[in-house]
Amino acid sequence: MLGISAARLKRSIKHTAIWTAATLIVVTVVLVLLWRDRESLDAIEWAPYPSVAPTLDAVTVTWLGVTTLLFDDGETQILIDGFFSRPSLLDLLLDRHVDNDAAAINYALDEYRMRRLAALIPAHSHYDHAMDVGAIANRTSASILGSESTAAIARGAGVPEDQIIVAESGQQYEFGNFTVTLLDSSHAPIGWGGAIPFAGTVEEPLATPAPVSAWRAGRNYTIVIAHPHGTAIVQGSAGFLEGALNGVSADVVMLSVGLLEGLGRNYAERYWQELVTTTGAAHVFPVHFDDFSRPFGEILLQPRALDNFIDVAGWLQDFRDTWDTDTRFHLPEFGKPVVLYPRTSPEA
Numbered sequence: 001m002l003g004i005s006a007a008r009l010k011r012s013i014k015h016t017a018i019w020t021a022a023t024l025i026v027v028t029v030v031l032v033l034l035w036r037d038r039e040s041l042d043a044i045e046w047a048p049y050p051s052v053a054p055t056l057d058a059v060t061v062t063w064l065g066v067t068t069l070l071f072d073d074g075e076t077q078i079l080i081d082g083f084f085s086r087p088s089l090l091d092l093l094l095d096r097h098v099d100n101d102a103a104a105i106n107y108a109l110d111e112y113r114m115r116r117l118a119a120l121i122p123a124h125s126h127y128d129h130a131m132d133v134g135a136i137a138n139r140t141s142a143s144i145l146g147s148e149s150t151a152a153i154a155r156g157a158g159v160p161e162d163q164i165i166v167a168e169s170g171q172q173y174e175f176g177n178f179t180v181t182l183l184d185s186s187h188a189p190i191g192w193g194g195a196i197p198f199a200g201t202v203e204e205p206l207a208t209p210a211p212v213s214a215w216r217a218g219r220n221y222t223i224v225i226a227h228p229h230g231t232a233i234v235q236g237s238a239g240f241l242e243g244a245l246n247g248v249s250a251d252v253v254m255l256s257v258g259l260l261e262g263l264g265r266n267y268a269e270r271y272w273q274e275l276v277t278t279t280g281a282a283h284v285f286p287v288h289f290d291d292f293s294r295p296f297g298e299i300l301l302q303p304r305a306l307d308n309f310i311d312v313a314g315w316l317q318d319f320r321d322t323w324d325t326d327t328r329f330h331l332p333e334f335g336k337p338v339v340l341y342p343r344t345s346p347e348a
């Protein structure tokens with residue numbers, strides 16, 4: 001009796017093991033296929049931002065992935081965010097301890113000639129925005145302007161206090177000919193049940209290595225970058241505070257679209273109206289559409305299962321056609337400076 005039971009038990013364990021292994025293999029294959037199923041940016045046919053001959057004091061912007069944007073008027077440089085390290089997918093999934101990637105940071109500073117950086121201004125303090133600001137400030141002596149959380153990130157990296165400015169919302173900060181204002185905004189509600197992932201503030205100086213979850217969002221800002229030649233707005237996350245931009249006008253909006261698809265078309269339309277219709281911007285550059293678990297310099301759309309920028313681009317065109325018929329879309333090209341203003345030729 002006992003012998004038969006033991007044999008049966010052994011067989012049943014063997015079957016269970018085989019089925020578990022088979023299921024795991026199938027699930028892994030499906031996940032890998034889903035992860036690799038991505039749209040191509042080639043599906044978007046927006047005209048490039050009309051190129052003009054740069055004058056000596058022209059303002060250029062260079063997109064360096066996610067919402068890391070280098071503004072430069074030939075005299076002063078401002079870096080919105082500062083994210084070159086780009087931890088891998090496994091780092092994110094396992095919340096592994098990550099550190100600033102010195103090679104990537106040194107390469108970016110050199111390749112994009114950041115030798116006149118006056119300020120580093122993260123839109124909020126998540127790692128995909130603020131992870132490298134301390135390391136960059138230490139290499140360039142630029143000031144860091146941002147929330148208390150951003151200041152804690154800077155302190156953790158050993159940035160001297162006189163390079164750290166805790167922003168007051170609505171206050172104007174001058175860097176050369178740029179006047180920067182941080183206005184309170186909201187992060188996109190992309191977590192479970194409309195929550196904000198890694199919400200809260202960074203309370204203590206954030207020493208690295210640290211898990212990516214340690215970079216809490218902190219306060220979220222709409223960043224208004226005014227210059228005698230024109231005004232640009234950077235929205236680092238697809239969130240908004242109703243009416244927060246009433247009375248603010250801009251020529252250009254750098255519009256975060258990360259995970260906007262999952263928030264739905266109605267939400268996206270309100271977001272559009274708050275950021276573009278209200279400010280009257282003539283030009284919109286979507287940003288934050290790239291998979292930020294890829295290495296610096298590699299621009300790939302997110303897996304279709306996670307986000308679909310191509311669908312969102314279609315929505316945005318519909319909103320434009322409904323509310324802002326004169327507004328034009330442009331796709332930023334990684335690492336390629338665009339002359340924003342002054343415009344010396346007719347706009348496309």
Ligand SMILES: [Zn+2]
Pocket residue numbers: 124126187217237
């Ligand atoms: Zn974020």
